[in-house]
Amino acid sequence: MAPKPGARRWRPALLVALLAVLPLAQVAAEDAVPGKPRSMQEILDASQPTDWRTPDNKNLLYLDLDSGRVLIELAPAFAPAHVANIRALAKNGYWNGMSINRSQDNFVVQWGDPAQEEKDRKPLGRGAKAKLPAEFARKTKGLPFDKLPDVDGWAPEVGFSSGFPAGRDPGADAAWMAHCYGTVGAGRDMAADSSNGTELYVVIGQSPRQLDRNITVVGRVLQGMELLSVLPRGTGPLGFYEQPSQRTPIKSIRLASEVPKKERVGIEVLRTDTPLFAELVEARRNRRDEWYKHMAGHIDLCNVPLPTRAPPPKPVAEKAKPKPRAKKPRSGAKAAGATKS
Numbered sequence: 001m002a003p004k005p006g007a008r009r010w011r012p013a014l015l016v017a018l019l020a021v022l023p024l025a026q027v028a029a030e031d032a033v034p035g036k037p038r039s040m041q042e043i044l045d046a047s048q049p050t051d052w053r054t055p056d057n058k059n060l061l062y063l064d065l066d067s068g069r070v071l072i073e074l075a076p077a078f079a080p081a082h083v084a085n086i087r088a089l090a091k092n093g094y095w096n097g098m099s100i101n102r103s104q105d106n107f108v109v110q111w112g113d114p115a116q117e118e119k120d121r122k123p124l125g126r127g128a129k130a131k132l133p134a135e136f137a138r139k140t141k142g143l144p145f146d147k148l149p150d151v152d153g154w155a156p157e158v159g160f161s162s163g164f165p166a167g168r169d170p171g172a173d174a175a176w177m178a179h180c181y182g183t184v185g186a187g188r189d190m191a192a193d194s195s196n197g198t199e200l201y202v203v204i205g206q207s208p209r210q211l212d213r214n215i216t217v218v219g220r221v222l223q224g225m226e227l228l229s230v231l232p233r234g235t236g237p238l239g240f241y242e243q244p245s246q247r248t249p250i251k252s253i254r255l256a257s258e259v260p261k262k263e264r265v266g267i268e269v270l271r272t273d274t275p276l277f278a279e280l281v282e283a284r285r286n287r288r289d290e291w292y293k294h295m296a297g298h299i300d301l302c303n304v305p306l307p308t309r310a311p312p313p314k315p316v317a318e319k320a321k322p323k324p325r326a327k328k329p330r331s332g333a334k335a336a337g338a339t340k341s
Contacts, residue, residue, distance in 0.1 A: 037282075037283060037286075037288050038279070038283065039283060039288075039289065040280055040283050040284065040305070043276060043279055043280050043283060044270075044280070044307060046276075047270070047276055048276075049312075050271075050274075051270060051271055051274050051276045051277070052268040052269065052270055052271060052309070053163070053268065053269055053270075053271050054267070054268055054269075054311070055073050055222070055256075055267065055269060057255065057256035057257035057264070058087070058255060058256075058257045059073055059074040059075075059076060059083070059219075060072070060073055060074070060222075060255065060256035060257075061073075061074065061086070061090060061219075061253060061254070061255060061256070062252070062253065062254050062255075062256055062259060062265070063224070063250065063253050064250070064251040064252045064253070064254075065100075065227060065248060065249070065250065065251060066248075066249065066251065067227050068224060068227050069223075069224055069227075069265065070221060070223065070224030070225075070227055070228060071221065071222045071223040071224055071265060071267060072184055072219050072220070072221055072222065073163070073219050073220060073222050073269075074086060074087075074218055074219040075162075075164050075177060075217070075218060075219045075220070077138070077143065077161070077162060078135065078138055078161075078164070078166075078175075078176065078177050078217060078218075079135040079186075079216050079217065079218045080135070081129075081132045081133055081135060082132060082135055082186055082195070082196070082197045082216050082218050083197075083218055083219075085128055085129055085132060085196055085197040086197045086200075086218060087255060088124075088125070088126070088127035088128040088129075089124065089125065089128050089197060089198065089253075090253050090254055090255045090258070091126075091127070091255065091258060092124070092125030092126060092127070092128060093125075093252070093254075094122065094124060094125055094128070094198070094253075095111065095112075095250050095252070095253040096250065096251070096252045096253065097249070097250065098111060098112065098113060098114070098122075098250050099111060099114060099244075099247035099248055099249050099250055100228075100231060100247060100248040100250065101114050101234075101240060101241055101247055102201075102234055102238065102239050102240045102241065103204075103231045103232060103233050103234050103239050103241075104205075104233065104234065104238055104239025105205070105233045105239065106204075106205030106206055107203070107204065107205045107208065107239065108201040108202060108203055108204060108205070108239075109201065109202050109204055109228050109229075109231055110187055110199060110200065110201040110202075111199070111200060111201075111250060112187070112198050112199035112200065113198065113199075114244070114247065124196075124198065128196075129196060130196055131193070131196065132193065132195065132196045132197070133193055134188075134192040134193045134195070134216060135216045136176060136192070136213045136214065136215065136216060137174040137175060137176040137213050138174070138175055138176070139173055139174070139175070140168060140170065140173050140174065140175045141173075143161055143175050144161055144162055144273065145157075145159055145160075145161050145166065145168055145175065146159045146160050146161075146272055146273050146277075146278075147159040147168075148160075148281065148299070148301060148304070149285075150285070150298045150299060150300075152167070152300075152301060153209075154167060154178070154209040154210075154212055155167030155168060155169060155176075155178075155212070156168065156169050156170065156171065157169070157170065158178065158301040159301075160272035160273075160304075161175065162272075162273075163269055163271070163272050163306070164177050164219075164220060165177065165178045165180050165183075165220075165301050165302060165304070165306075166178055167212055167213075167301075174213075176212055176213050176217070177212075177217035177220075178207070178209060178212055178217075178301055178302065179203055179207055179208050179209050179211045179212055179217070179302075180203065180207045180220075180301065180302035181203055181204070181205075181206075181207060181225070181302060182202065182203060182220050182221040182225050183202070183203045183217055183219075183220050183221075184200055184201070184202050184217070184218050184219045184220055184221065185200070185201055185203075185211070185215050185216060185217045185218060186199065186200060186201075186215065186216045186217075186218055187199035187200065187201050187215075188215060188216070195215070195216050197218065200218070202221055202225075202228055204225075204228055204229045207300075207302040209302075220306075222267060222269060222308050223265070223267060223308060231248055232246065234246070266310050266311045267308055267309070267310065267311070268308065268309050268310070268311050269306070269307075269308050270306065270307040270308070270309075272306075280305070280307075281299065281304055284299055284303070284304060284305065285297060285298060285299040
């Protein structure tokens with residue numbers, strides 16, 4: 001029997017999966033770029049500051065490992081209860097000193113409390129809840145959605161919502177985040193409402209879209225996927241590590257808003273609701289690089305790139321030249337035009 005996503009090693013159940021998002025207008029390359037279509041790099045080079053956004057530090061998690069830092073953007077618009085719980089857990093230092101306990105090939109890595117007995121598990125701390133509702137999907141009202149032009153096998157419509165890859169079913173009035181590479185989700189057991197955000201996973205393999213609407217997705221990795229995808233694979237069931245020494249220690253997981261400014265990572269994310277992004281999508285749908293001999297005319301949701309960058313340096317304002325000061329008369333000197341007594 002195939003392993004269920006979201007399952008914990010010590011319980012029969014279900015485990016995990018995740019990633020991404022991007023809203024997008026259907027724009028042909030002929031409309032987006034007059035003349036010769038631009039490459040993806042040319043499009044990015046021509047971007048303006050308004051084509052980029054800065055993630056809210058209250059929705060940005062820093063997962064710090066010995067090997068470096070992973071940046072995760074949370075998605076409160078899709079999973080408000082789970083995101084609120086994750087924020088509380090991070091503020092409480094819940095994951096500090098824990099470990100990545102699972103690395104399943106072509107699937108996910110997962111972290112949380114490795115203790116198997118409930119009595120041995122770490123308290124959640126102030127403001128964190130042990131029980132949350134399942135947040136597999138949400139209503140479409142009020143949700144921005146930029147639709148991709150191509151059909152999808154997992155949803156009537158796919159596209160991006162505020163930078164997150166998502167599916168949408170207008171007939172059912174439902175929208176949800178899609179399990180793309182880099183997606184972050186909340187592991188659960190058999191019951192739909194058995195996740196609370198204490199055990200999180202990241203998709204490191206081929207997009208397991210069968211998990212869409214079957215597990216709560218809480219965000220996506222913006223930076224640092226290379227630190228997670230290279231972790232040694234677990235040899236136990238579902239890719240769990242069989243020995244504590246095999247686990248990857250977690251130094252800390254913190255909200256960027258709780259980190260001193262000098263320690264924060266500057267990052268900008270390409271907006272997915274602009275003509276420039278629509279042009280970028282078309283450039284990837286139909287590769288016109290000289291190497292390509294056939295244009296696909298199609299792109300999968302999870303194959304749409306989501307560029308990030310370090311904020312460009314601010315231009316240094318040219319200092320105005322100081323005005324020359326008027327010379328003061330020397331001490332004892334007589335004012336001009338004064339007459340002798």
